[in-house]
Amino acid sequence: MRILEAQGVSRIFGGVVAVNNVDFNVEKGLVNGLIGPNGAGKTTLFNQITGMDKPTSGKIIFDGKDITGLPAWKISRLGVARTFQNIRLYGDLTVIENVMMGLHFKVGADPFKGRFVQAVKSYFNAGRENRELYARALEWLEFFELDGLRDEEAHNLPYGNQRELEIARALAADPKVLFLDEPAAGMNPAETAHLMHIIERIRDKGVTVVLIEHDMKLVMNICDNITVLSFGQKIAEGTPEEIRSNPQVIEAYLGREED
Amino acid sequence: MDTLVQYLQYLVNGLTLGAIYALIALGYTMVYGILKFINFAHGDILMIGAYTGLFTYTALLGESTNAAWMLIAFFIAMLVSMAFCALLGMFIERVAYKPLRNANRLAPLLSAIGVSFILSNGAAWLFGAQSRRFPYPFDDTPIMLGGISITPHQILTVVVSVIMMVVLTLFVNRSRMGKAMRATSLDQATSELMGIDVNRIISMTFAIGSALAAVGGILSAFDFRVYASMGTMTGLKAFVAAVIGGIGNIQGAMLGGVILGVLESIGAPLLHIPSALKDTIAFAVLIVILLVKPDGILGKNEREKV
Structure with a gap:
């Protein structure tokens, strides 16, 4: 079941199309991954969904309700929590x-x-x-x-504890969906392993998780489904196995092989 | 007269004056705590408060000389003035500051100075340039306590100010909205993520600060009369008081107000400063504070601020 749906969302900054007509579905009770090379528009999409910014066009449906363009505090009160790449604690x-x-x-x-x-x-x-x-x-x-x-x-x-604390605070508000923006950034392997364990326990509590992450080991191990963005466009979605072997994804990350 | 008694008298006068500074300083400090912005129109709000109070009071009183009704009419006038200034403060924020929230830090400051001119010149135009007396709502015969004279209006000033400050402290520390306010002053963006409607908190802050300024305006009118530019000097001094206590800090504003009132009252006779130069004391204190402890007495390291 889908708890949140972004439908044809675009965000244009001046002449730059940061997010281009993206459909993004969040499945209830699962860990949903959102990956892509730097600058693919992942955080921008997060910002549109959580109300930090308004989409240029498109719609965002949460729990059957249209939340497009609502202010962040309203969306947060409806049950959408998030953490940031650059940690925001008191x-x-x-x-x-x-x-x-x-x-x-x-x-x-x-x-x-x-x-x-x-x-x-x-x-x-x-x-x-x-x-x-x-x-x-x-x-x-x-x-x-x-x-x-x-x-x-x-x-x-x-640093690692600050990230965990930010997640703890977000969870304390009892959200339905938790958006994590690169939670493993700057963590050492031990901390990342601990984080993986935490995310599993969050999912087991019934909270839907959406994860932006560059650490492929973490993403492939923990995500139930993955959406891939590149240059603002969705290029693939599927299970970790499907994504791993998708030629377009490999090209986006590694570049085209020349021969 | 015995010098000790004389200085005790100055202390009493200083505490009264300080209570008024404290009330007004709270408005500066609360707005600064949340927006990091000095609302230079705050002094003129107290002038509007004094006028609103005066007009409401005289209208309610009419020809009556009933002692009880005088006192009741005074408190009704004070509440009316508080409500009016709260609305005015919210309106000014919405019209003159909110559109500039993401602008350069100087822009809202200039806008505030503009609002200040509009209010004081508007009042001079509407109500005339002459000053008016704020009638005492009771017989203001001083009570003598061992050579120190304390007037009923001084007692009223201190009692009302203390009540206001206690209520405000309870509100900020204990109520849900007060907590949301403190959270917002710590970090606006993060607080928004916690589901706090930051715009509403800012509106509330202006309303509360302006209502307190209205009370300060009415209470100061007993000693200084009511006129269009009455808010300028009192407002500036209250700002100094907020800086002394540590701007952004509520307890600091209260403390700074009282300290400044007492220093002014005692400093002039102690240092033989002619009364025409009395106002220099506040600004000399400001300079010293900025040099010695720029964060103010309770500034920065204090965790609970608004």
């Missing part, structure tokens, strides 16, 4: 506070709505609410094996 907050932030603004919890009485109640219950959030944030940190670092300020963490 650097001055501690590790656990970052996760609490994700919990606090949980999907579906509108900080502006709710009856007046409830608002006043939560005002007086803030202490208890905080303790509950803390306990739940700790569970997420345990899931990522980051609980030992809970009181460290986020910017002091090693």
Whole structure:
């Protein structure tokens, strides 16, 4: 079943066609890979889907709803979470506070709505609410094996841990789909192996994952299906085996053989 | 008169003045915390607040001299003025700052100076250039406490300011929206990903800051009267107070306001500064702070800021 569909999405920057009429389907409950050489338009497509940018044309359907052009905060509240190539944490907050932030603004919890009485109640219950959030944030940190670092300020963490923390925070908001933009970038092989394990566990929790990644070993091992972009266009989609042997994909990555 | 008593008197006056600076400084600091932008029209909001308060109060009062009604009318006028300034602040943000949010940092600053001119000259044109007295809503006979005179309007000023600051602190620290506000001040782009409507938070920030400025305007009108350019100097000093405390930091603005009020009140007699040069104290303090601790007393390293 498709949980998210990009239909004929294009994004043109001036004269540059960064994404050209791409159809991209995200299958529910699976790990969906999005790969392609540098500059293929993968992150641009992510940005269109998560509302960081508006597509020039095309449509994005999430859970049966047209979300094309909605602001990022609305899309996030509908249940689409993401991480970034360049990590975006609250650097001055501690590790656990970052996760609490994700919990606090949980999907579906509108900080502006709710009856007046409830608002006043939560005002007086803030202490208890905080303790509950803390306990739940700790569970997420345990899931990522980051609980030992809970009181460290986020910017002091090693790179690999920062990435994991960003994923933990995104998951704490209870999203339906999680977009990971090159989560293994800059990780050593041990960290990448750990990440692979984490992504599997995320999928097992029932969260759909969309993964941009250059680490082919990771992609081929973990993705259930893969879409390949090159120069803004979709050139292939299929299972890892199909992609591995697809001549167009090989050409896009390695160039045409001359003889 | 005993010099100690004299200086205690200056301290009382300084605390009153400082409470007003603090209220106004909060608006500068909250907006700066979120947008990294100094709203130079903030001082003129307090002037509009004072006028709105004055007109509402006199209209409500009519010919009445009933003591209870005077006090009630005053508080109603204050609420009306707060509401009006909150709307005005949101409107100004929408019209003059929001379209420039992605522009060069200088652009909204210039826009703010333009808004400031429009407000102060507009007020001078509409309400005339003469200053008006803000009538006391009670008998303002000073109470003598061991040689120190404390007037009821000073007590009112301190009590109202403290209530406002406590409510604001609770709001920012405990309410969901306050938390969203703090999150936004830490990192706008990331907060948007957490599902926070950043535009709405910015609107709210301007509304809250402007409402507090309205209260500051009304309270300062007792001592300084109501006139079109009343916000310029008071606004500038409140800005200095925000910088002293550490701009972007809420507790800093409160602390900076009180410190500046007391320094002004005590500094002039202590250093034999003629009253015509009294205003130089605030700016001398600003220069010293910028040289010695540019982040302000509670600046930067403090984690919770808005």
